[in-house]
Amino acid sequence: MSTLVFLEHHGDELLKGSLGVVTKAATVAGGDIAGVVLGSDVRALAEGAGNFGAAKVYVADDPQLEAPLSQPRVDVLAQLIGDQGIDTVLFANSVLAADVAAGLAARLDAGLNWDLVDLTQENGKLVGKRPALQDSVYVDVGWTSEPRLALFRSGSFDPSETGGSAQIEDVEVVLEEFSTAARMVDQAHEESEGPSIEDAPVIVAGGRGLGGPENFTLVEQLAKALGGAVGATRAVVDAGWYPYATQVGQTGKTVSPKLYIACGISGAIQHKVGMQSSGVIVAINKDANAPIFEFADLGVVGDVHEVVPRLTELVKQRKGG
Ligand SMILES: Cc1cc2nc3c(=O)[nH]c(=O)nc-3n(C[C@H](O)[C@H](O)[C@H](O)COP(=O)(O)OP(=O)(O)OC[C@H]3O[C@@H](n4cnc5c(N)ncnc54)[C@H](O)[C@@H]3O)c2cc1C
Structure with missing residues (x-):
């Protein structure tokens, strides 16, 4: 061969x-x-x-x-x-x-x-x-x-x-x-800080449970505190809340970071297939019956607007930042 x-x-x-x-x-x-x-x-x-x-x-x-x-x-x-x-x-x-x-x-x-x-x-x-x-x-x-x-x-x-x-x-x-016959007229690179989701050891992903695009700052801040990248579900990408390049799942990217924190994500099969091989999966969701809890290693039943900022604060304190 x-x-x-x-x-x-x-x-x-x-x-x-x-x-x-x-x-x-x-x-x-x-x-x-x-x-x-x-x-x-x-x-x-x-x-x-x-x-x-x-x-x-x-x-x-x-x-x-x-x-x-x-x-x-x-x-x-x-x-x-x-x-x-x-x-x-x-x-x-x-x-x-x-x-x-x-x-x-x-x-x-x-x-x-x-x-x-x-x-x-x-x-x-x-x-x-x-x-x-x-x-x-x-x-x-x-x-x-x-x-x-x-x-x-x-x-x-x-x-x-x-x-x-x-x-x-x-x-x-x-x-x-x-x-x-074809020629490249222009090439633009997306401005981004921190690691890409393909390479990041930590991914903090946001779903529709965040409530709106403005609340993505919550996951961005937690990702920054952990030195990780931000991921998203297709529901939020389709809604125009976050760039397509961050979509995790069947029609997005397959990722396997050491730590995956899912914030306000239901855990649909099409999302699961893109992140199930992550080392540790943490889910924060206000619905205790959300499917994501069936395959998360750690789960917090709570409101992302309360839990995520507190988690970010704790990480910063631990890191002395
Ligand atoms: C062919 C096909 C391909 C697809 N490919 C993908 C893909 O690549 N990636 C992908 O992600 N999806 C994909 N999907 C879509 C997928 O089926 C789901 O619709 C999508 O993953 C749901 O996104 P979500 O979890 O953000 O939203 P929802 O399913 O709406 O879940 C939102 C969750 O947030 C919770 N929540 C609400 N408010 C709060 C709060 N304040 N605090 C905490 N939790 C809260 C809710 O309890 C709920 O569990 C695909 C679908 C199809 C049919």
Whole structure:
């Protein structure tokens, strides 16, 4: 099996999600794991992937790949897959990765299994695991042809350092004329303080029980006191109370912090699937029968407007702040 992992980067860092997929691939498929980094001035990034299990990293370093556009990446990957006889290509989900994976599937007429949360090898065959029926069951999925393409739900795997190093190999960048038709006009980055919810060891999440967008300051203050990030439910994101990027759950992000504090969140199955692997789950809800208490490790039955500020004060006192 010859496996390639699409290594996405932001600025001068490889994304944790991509490195988690490298770690998983190295466990499932053994040593023959390669990564590919595409961008401009990205050579230095490639070496880092060896530490997570990639034996080789292909580098497509070209100013034409500077903008995060999918079609030029599809060109380079299609060529690389053909040249190297790669049979499996794995992606950690992101807007760009999903676009590249879909484009590659169309270009190579390849099967793409998406929204996977696990990968195993059974009797020499790769088997993906995909949640279905609103995440209430898992189904096993496979591929009937090569190359096999797989897109994993964000946060599915934690990267684990191996101390290894990768052999770096440059890839020639030849783009199709139609692939350069789109150009990036503008790119804006959201201003944010503190860790992102994918990386934060602590997440304080707010739900509709907060009562309104202005009350998100309660969870923000607690998150700040704990050095954590703020998460949200889809109900509040849909209502425009908080940015979509913070949504945890089936149609948001999958997170696994050490501590997850759910404030005014009912604990619907679609929210649960995105945070159930957190180390310790604390729920604050005024309804003692809220479903979240069925899977929380610690629960406080009370009003978020009273409990959360007091908790923030206590944390600050403990920390001497
Ligand atoms: C296909 C699909 C995908 C979905 N994907 C997601 C997803 O990715 N993420 C997600 O979160 N949801 C998702 N949902 C929506 C999900 O089903 C729930 O509707 C949503 O999670 C509920 O959000 P909530 O807990 O904020 O609101 P509610 O369910 O309205 O719960 C609010 C809670 O706050 C409590 N409360 C009220 N006032 C207070 C107070 N003053 N103090 C303390 N507690 C209080 C209430 O008792 C209640 O338990 C999805 C739904 C579908 C159908």
